[in-house]
Amino acid sequence: MSKPRKPKGRAISGWLVLDKPVDFGSTEAVGKIKWLFNAQKAGHAGTLDPLASGMLPIALGDATKTVPYVMDGRKIYEFTVSWGEERTSDDLEGEVTQTSDKRPSEEEILALLPNYTGVISQVPPQFSAIKIAGERAYDLARDGETVEIPSREVEIHRLTLLKAEKDRAFFEVECGKGTYVRSLARDFGRDLGCYGHISGLRRTFVAPFAEEAMVPLAELVALEEIEDRDERLAALDAFLMETSEALSALPQIRISDDQAHRIRMGNPIILRGRDAPVDEPEAVALAGGKLVAIGEIGQGEFRPKRVFA
Structure with missing residues (x-):
């Protein structure tokens, strides 16, 4: 009888609150962190789209057991909605499907926001990880299929207009689990009769981790220059938070x-x-x-x- 294979990497445990850059996928980021820390296991608490930046909490080792508690926490996003176009992905990556010359006034935008505060019904984007008949919606969308995704209830705790310009508006939202900010942009545009899509998205908070805890990926990658392995790993480990931090509530x-x-x-x-x-x-x-x-x-x-x- 063969012996069980010993896991590769170090049996370390803790949370790294990564400041994910744009054009870097969440899975790619987890893989990079796992490799940098030479960790046996790694996972993230809440996907960020490649075009989004900001807080991506990554659990290493035993901390992966606490991921569900972070997934359920409140999140804060800053986002930009560009008016005049609706897109297949509800962000800059998708193809344009609808256009409009109409542009909303600041007063019209402010009058709309109460409709999107509290518990609301929301349809996730076509390009999302929602499973339809056992397949991811984004896989079906990439194959050219249009699928009916059922609406679901999400909770918006706070929604603020930060600034309004002619062709775009800047918002901040504090929301619960499962909220798609891209869907907010799409629905804003439809309700205002001008269409809209996300052109900028940054996550600044995932409960219970504060914005100040974020570590830029470039700062971690720079430590690869340390030739001594033990010294390099010690420098990386200094950025880890205790596993229990995820359970402070x-x-x-x-x-x-x-x-x-x-x-x-x-x-x-x-x-x-x-x-x-x-x-x-x-x-x-x-x-x-x-x-x-x-x-x-x-x-x-x-x-x-x-x-x-």
Whole structure:
């Protein structure tokens, strides 16, 4: 019987908050970071289109187990809508399908925004990762097919007009999971009777990571010039955030090393003290500031559901 293959790379864990450049795909960015850090595993929390820049949180190693918690977080985008053209992809990459000489006034734009605040119904773009009959919508669109993508509810927490010019307008939006900013631009243009598409898009925030945490890709690539491997990897590791940073919104309990050992063996631990949480569907156990497990609290016990090395 053959031995299981040992994973290639380092068993490191943590989050890198990448400032992704334009013309660089999310999958390409993850591959580059995984290679730079010589990590065994890597994944991202929320795709950014190649034409978009900004925050792309990348999880390395055990931190990939916390990706769903970041995917569910709020996001903030700054985006530019150019008026007068609707495109197949709802951004600069697509072919022009509709044109108009009409241009909206600032007053017309401002009057429209309340319609796009709160829980709204939105149809994702034809060029999106939505699955239709088992296939990605963008694959069908590239083959020339027009598919019916069902609408879905998304939540817009805040939508602000930053500046209005004759041929374009600049916005900022704070939104929930699954929101397509390209769809906002398309629908703005249709409602205003002038058509529109995204001509600039930057993500500045993905909860719980702040904009100040972003690291430009060029800054990381520049470290390739360090010839000493250990020195180079240490310089890269300095940019990593603790795995637990992705879980800051969950209740936290502090435990001893002995309790951490019990949890890592898959056993529950008893919580004592008058300040101990009573019932929590999800909570985080930390030992010495390091993430041990995500679990549930009930009947005076912490029961692990997902354990970290």
